[in-house]
Amino acid sequence: MNVAFFAPLKPPGHPTPSGDRALARALISALDAGGHAVTLASDLRIYEPRGDIAAQDALFADAQEEVTRLLAHADAQSWGAWFTYHNYYKAPDLVGPTVARALNIPYLQVESTRARKRLDGQWARFAAAAEAASDAAHTIFYFTHRDAETLRRDAPHGQNLRHLPPFLDRIDLPEVSTLEGPMLSVGMMREGDKLNSYTLIARTLEALPSSLEWELDIAGDGPAYGAVEALMEPFGQRVRLHGALDPIALAKLYSHASLLLWPGVNEAFGLTYLEAQAAGVPVVAQDRPGVRDVVYAPLADVDAGPSGLAAEVLNLTGKLNVLRDIGGKARAIVAECHLATSATRALNKTLESLT
Template sequence: MNIAFFAPLKPPTHPVPSGDRAMARALMAALEAGGQTVTLTSELRLFDGRGDTAQQDRFFELARQETARILASPTAKDWRVWLTYHNYYKAPDLIGPVVARALGIPYILIESSRARKRLIGPWARFAEQAEAASDAAHTIFYMTMRDSQALIRDAPKAQALRHLPPFLARPDLPPASSLTGPMLSVGMMRPGDKLASYTLIAQALAALPTTTDWRMDIAGDGPARAEVAEMMAPFGDRVRLHGLLDTDALSDLYTQGSLLVWPGVNEAFGINYLEAQAAGIPVVAQDRPGVRDVVFAPMCRVDAGPAALADAMQNFITDPDARRSIGTRGRIRIGTHHLLGAATETLLDTIEGLT
């Protein structure tokens, strides 16, 4: 089957790493692992992070041009399904519903969120289009329980909703960590929620008992790197900033890491949690929607604020048996439910029945 694929928030070819890019690539890999042909229909990014109506007008025009180009493509007649990843009010799918309707093929969404409150305000037109795309979908795959609530509430009668747990684009587990190395933190360094997570980490490190022996490796880069470096400077050489790492270098960190610390402020779910647990590394994160879908042990999810983070970090630092026990359970869970094979089966169970 030939499947048309589009990711309006961030195309899989985008040069800047992120969880959205990683998941877009993972979805394509999962479909291809199931023997499907996947065509990336457009690299147009339709993300408006500021609520800028002039920019939205520009995106509407660019989408109109892309839609015409796609429909004129000689390969369009071969597509049997259109699949869009991550449709929401800041990055609505302005292309897929039109093309799918013109070609008479099923339109499917993965990780589409509903936000009716955004129908008023600077994103109103984009929110309308995101809602219209959700309404047009034959099937919506949701990744988190939080997203499912609004999708169930607002679903048209004939629409199917399916749970697709977040997953890693690999067929098997990586080598297990020795759990003897430093703590880890892995995340992009951007203003807003990401920087807020780094702020909490720095505050939690400062709250650890002075007698505690700890080190931390941080992998990530971005426009807020200077702010992160300033936060971590008081800890001297106990914190190492590695910058942006390629896949192999990041894997090397995971093979020795003892604990992943990432609060996950407003995270949708977080690929880094899956990567750490796949290596058998326990996680410390805030107990919030989205995070609960991918951080499985209750003792790994803590209340908001640096004090709770510090307490959980201290517990894991001083209890190697707990690290190993929780890490092993998380690794088993990832291997069973959050790798390529499980995702491929879930996707194809639905998609192959549509044509």
């Protein structure tokens, strides 16, 4: 099938790395592996994070121009389905439903979230558009069970909801970690939830017993790099900031990391967890919706804060057999459920039903 692909939050060719960009690329790869011809229908970014009504109005106008352009494009006549990745109230799909309806082709979404509480206030028009786009979908693939709750609650009659477990853009597992190196943290450095996770990491390190021997590697970069650097400064040479790493350099850190320490404050799910566990690296994180969909290890109580995370670190540090047991079980689950081959099968099952 010829498939039109659209990612309004962050196009797959965007220069800034992120989980959204990685998953957009992974979805294209999974569709391609399933034998489908994928066209990036548009690289228009429809993202307005501040609740700026004038900016939203401008994006509505841009989207209408894009609809007109696409419907006049010869390639559009060959499309058999439209896929939109990540429709929500700050990045609604203002293009796909109209184009799919005009071409009389199925409109499908991956990772769409419902937020009806946003139908009042500064994002009201965008939220309404996101809801309308979700309503128009023939099928919505959801990554997490938390998303599924509201999708089921608000689904129009006859809409199909399909579970698509988050997955890595690879068909095999990386080298297994020796588990004999430092702890590892991997995450973008920006204000908000990401910085809050780094703050929790610093407080967790403070809560560890002074007699415990530990080291921590941190991979990541972004506008809050200076703030993260300041948080980690009290720990001296025990914490090493590596900045942004290419996949090969990051894989090298995973290949000897003893555990991944990433609290996951308000993470949708987190590909970092899957990357670590694919290498057999156990995870220390908080018990949060989304996180629990992808972490196969005991999770720390959110209410316990840094002391709960510190207790998990303490339970694992230096216990190689325990680390190998947890990491090995997690690695096996990733192999079964969270690689591109599983995603291709799930996507094909639905696409084959459309023909």
